[in-house]
Amino acid sequence: xxxxxxxxxxxxEALQMANYPIPQHYIRFFGGKIIFECIYLxxxxxxxxxxxxxxxxxxxxEELIMFVKKIPRLLDWKQTIIMQTKxxxxxxx
Numbered sequence: 001x002x003x004x005x006x007x008x009x010x011x012x013e014a015l016q017m018a019n020y021p022i023p024q025h026y027i028r029f030f031g032g033k034i035i036f037e038c039i040y041l042x043x044x045x046x047x048x049x050x051x052x053x054x055x056x057x058x059x060x061x062e063e064l065i066m067f068v069k070k071i072p073r074l075l076d077w078k079q080t081i082i083m084q085t086k087x088x089x090x091x092x093x
């Protein structure tokens with residue numbers, strides 16, 4: 001319990017020192033589609049939601065081809081999350 005409280009305090013401290021807008025990335029699945037979205041927390045406490053891209057779960061050859069074509073965007077999504085996390089934590093390689 002104490003460890004969780006310390007983690008929350010570190011998170012609050014990071015939020016106070018963070019550069020706004022703060023992105024929160026998530027992925028959801030609905031209707032046979034994987035939807036990659038981001039919610040940005042603004043300094044005034046409001047949120048802005050942005051849908052980055054959507055991938056249809058392939059069930060046919062054509063859908064599989066489209067899925068493979070979107071893999072670079074998926075990898076860009078991953079790299080963006082890594083870079084923003086490192087920036088938020090002030091991590092230098």
